[in-house]
Amino acid sequence: MVEASSVEIRKVNKYYGQFHALKDIDLTIPPGKVTCLIGPSGSGKSSLLRCINFLEEYDSGEVLIDGQLIGYETPGGRRMAPRRLRQMRSTIGMVFQQFNLWPHMTAQENVAEGLIRVRGMRKPQAMERAAEALTRVGLADRMGNHPSRLSGGQQQRVAIARAVAMDPRLMLFDEPTSALDPELVGEVLNVMKALAAGGMTMVVVTHEMGFAAHVADQVAFLEAGELVGVDVPSRILREPEDPRIQSFLRTYRERNVI
Amino acid sequence: MFSLSSFLDAFWPLTMAARYTLLVSGLGIALGLVIGAFVCVLALSKSRVWRTVAAVWVSYLRGVPMLVQLLVVFFLLPVIGIDVPAIVGAVVTTAIVASAYISEIWRGAIMALPKGQTEAAIAIGMRPRDSWTRIILPQAVALSIPQLINELILLVKASSLVSVVGVMEITRASQAQAGVTFRPLEAYLAAACLYLAINLCLAALGRWLEHRMAV
Numbered sequence: 003m004v005e006a007s008s009v010e011i012r013k014v015n016k017y018y019g020q021f022h023a024l025k026d027i028d029l030t031i032p033p034g035k036v037t038c039l040i041g042p043s044g045s046g047k048s049s050l051l052r053c054i055n056f057l058e059e060y061d062s063g064e065v066l067i068d069g070q071l072i073g074y075e076t077p078g079g080r081r082m083a084p085r086r087l088r089q090m091r092s093t094i095g096m097v098f099q100q101f102n103l104w105p106h107m108t109a110q111e112n113v114a115e116g117l118i119r120v121r122g123m124r125k126p127q128a129m130e131r132a133a134e135a136l137t138r139v140g141l142a143d144r145m146g147n148h149p150s151r152l153s154g155g156q157q158q159r160v161a162i163a164r165a166v167a168m169d170p171r172l173m174l175f176d177e178p179t180s181a182l183d184p185e186l187v188g189e190v191l192n193v194m195k196a197l198a199a200g201g202m203t204m205v206v207v208t209h210e211m212g213f214a215a216h217v218a219d220q221v222a223f224l225e226a227g228e229l230v231g232v233d234v235p236s237r238i239l240r241e242p243e244d245p246r247i248q249s250f251l252r253t254y255r256e257r258n259v260i
Numbered sequence: 261m262f263s264l265s266s267f268l269d270a271f272w273p274l275t276m277a278a279r280y281t282l283l284v285s286g287l288g289i290a291l292g293l294v295i296g297a298f299v300c301v302l303a304l305s306k307s308r309v310w311r312t313v314a315a316v317w318v319s320y321l322r323g324v325p326m327l328v329q330l331l332v333v334f335f336l337l338p339v340i341g342i343d344v345p346a347i348v349g350a351v352v353t354t355a356i357v358a359s360a361y362i363s364e365i366w367r368g369a370i371m372a373l374p375k376g377q378t379e380a381a382i383a384i385g386m387r388p389r390d391s392w393t394r395i396i397l398p399q400a401v402a403l404s405i406p407q408l409i410n411e412l413i414l415l416v417k418a419s420s421l422v423s424v425v426g427v428m429e430i431t432r433a434s435q436a437q438a439g440v441t442f443r444p445l446e447a448y449l450a451a452a453c454l455y456l457a458i459n460l461c462l463a464a465l466g467r468w469l470e471h472r473m474a475v
Contacts, residue, residue: 055383092385102376106398115394116384161380168384 006033006203007068007093007171009054014063016049016227023049024060025227034201038214038235041224042250047207050224051174054205055094056087067094067172092120095165099177101157103149109136109160110145113167121168135167136160139193155186162193173197175206191217211254215239223247266443270434270450277433278454280347284419284429287351289412292358299363304370314363321360327421329353334425350422358415365407369400402473409466413459420455430454 009031016024024046031037039047052058053065056073064077072090075082103112113132117123123131136145139159149157158178165173175194179187191213198204198217208214214221215235222232225246231238242248303314321329333353337344373396381391423432434451438444 057379057383088385088387090385091383094383096380096383098376098380100374100376102374102380104377104380104395104399106402116386119387119390119394120385164380164384 005171006201008033008203009172009205010064010066010069011050011054012064012066014050014053014060014065016046016053016058016060023227024053027063027224027229029222029229029232031203031205032219033203035219036198036204036206036217038218038221039205039207039224040209040211040214040221040250041230044226045224046227047224048176051176051205051207054172054174055091055096057096088120092116092168093171095168095170095173097158097161097165097173097175097178099180101149101154101161101181103157103161103164105149108146108148109141109152109163112149112160113164116164116168131167132163135163138166139163140189153186154182155189158182158190159193162190162197166197170202172203172205175204175208177207177209179208179210211239211251223250225250263443263446266441267446267450269441270437270443270447271454273437274430274433274447274450274454277428277430278458280427280429281416281419281455281458284347284350284354284422284427285412285415288354288358288415288419289362289408291351291355292362292411292415293408295355295359296362296366299359300366300370303363303367318360318364321357322364326353326357326418327424329357330421330425346422346425347427350419350425350427354415354419354422357418358411361411362408365404365411366400369404369407370396372403373399405469405473406466409462409469413462416458416462417455 009029011027011029011031014024014027015022027046027050029037029050039051041047049058053060054067054072056065059073062078065072067090070090071077071082073082073087074080081087103109104115107115110129110132113135114123114125114128117128117131118125121128133142133145136142139162141156141159141163144152144156144160149160152160162178178194179190182190187210191210194204194206194213195217206213206218218235220232221235221238223230223238223242223244223246230244230246231242238247239251242251299314299317302310303318305311305314330350330353333349334346337349377395377399378391381395386394419429420431423429423435426432428436430451434447437447437450441447
């Protein structure tokens with residue numbers, strides 16, 4: 003395994019027109035640990051996650067990957083060269099809520115594509131490596147299938163394999179199980195747990211409180227663009243001090259009773 | 261009385277004329293695809309000037325009847341000192357009219373792709389060129405096939421309009437045939453059969469392509 007990255011987020015602000023989506027966010031993501039971002043929808047957690055690989059541009063502040071600023075040459079300065087930005091992104095894996103697999107390629111081709119185009123690997127080696135990555139997520143027998151022939155859980159596992167095959171030092175997950183039927187959530191979470199156990203730095207936007215409680219090393223709670231609290235799950239999820247976190251968890255518990 | 265022999269006799273001259281129908285619509289779609297790709301690039305450009313150029317191009321060519329455009333080109337070319345056979349003007353007009361529709365077909369197909377498709381490519385560190393050639397265009401082209409075949413069929417029928425500038429394609433040939441034999445019904449029915457045969461072939465080609473490119 004390649005070394006795991008750390009992420010340092012300092013005073014990050016983000017606006018959509020007049021709307022202040024992220025307000026002075028400060029957050030340290032330690033290497034090799036799992037950080038879960040939770041909070042109500044529209045709280046800015048996905049925006050924050052997308053700032054980490056600069057899929058979303060932040061307007062002020064700094065996002066540092068292993069001490070290197072992403073997106074800008076200097077804080078508040080010019081945009082960084084596209085080539086360098088691409089190079090940084092290629093070490094950050096991302097998994098989306100809607101999987102975003104490429105439908106015209108098989109599972110194996112989906113995983114091999116980045117290795118060929120970004121890593122410059124030859125096709126046979128890339129396909130071999132893709133096969134290994136898919137085997138690791140339990141899809142050895144589905145490699146030749148197009149995404150439309152796979153279940154949601156299988157598609158998301160392909161998407162994880164696609165990101166992991168690039169040997170990332172950091173993985174970002176944007177609500178990876180929110181689009182899945184309940185019975186398919188487990189298989190995706192298991193793959194993520196295995197990744198976490200392997201020492202990958204992971205940032206996970208999620209509504210799966212069970213995952214946050216049992217797998218996360220730290221949980222950050224956002225509301226209305228503000229980082230309300232960051233702590234180990236046992237404290238922030240069980241005995242939160244802030245009333246906003248208390249009320250979020252209360253409605254959450256109520257919704258999840260059978 | 262319907263004369264079967266006149267009907268059958270009409271097929272030979274009309275089949276000869278069909279070469280021009282196929283030439284005008286075939287070259288028209290081929291050039292239209294190339295010009296349409298350029299117009300589509302302009303329409304999707306970040307620059308407002310280029311987008312306006314594309315918008316004017318598309319509005320004029322879609323907004324004015326092709327028959328009128330053929331006549332305009334036919335009478336305009338000699339005025340600006342370009343002396344070419346009528347068939348050339350007919351092909352060029354057909355191609356630029358087709359380009360307007362084709363650029364819109366492609367723009368629609370590209371815009372219909374979910375944003376996540378490109379985002380996945382960006383996130384993995386792909387160059388824009390690769391994300392266009394490997395991710396966006398293959399999907400957009402596959403998505404546009406039914407509409408492109410539709411456009412091609414429309415063009416085959418619209419090529420009948422170039423008869424007005426003297427190109428001896430199926431429609432004009434059937435008029436000529438009717439004039440010689442005094443058997444208009446037989447001549448025009450033969451023309452109808454030929455158009456239908458061509459377009460049934462194109463529809464079959466379209467289904468085959470769709471099937472092949474289906475994901």
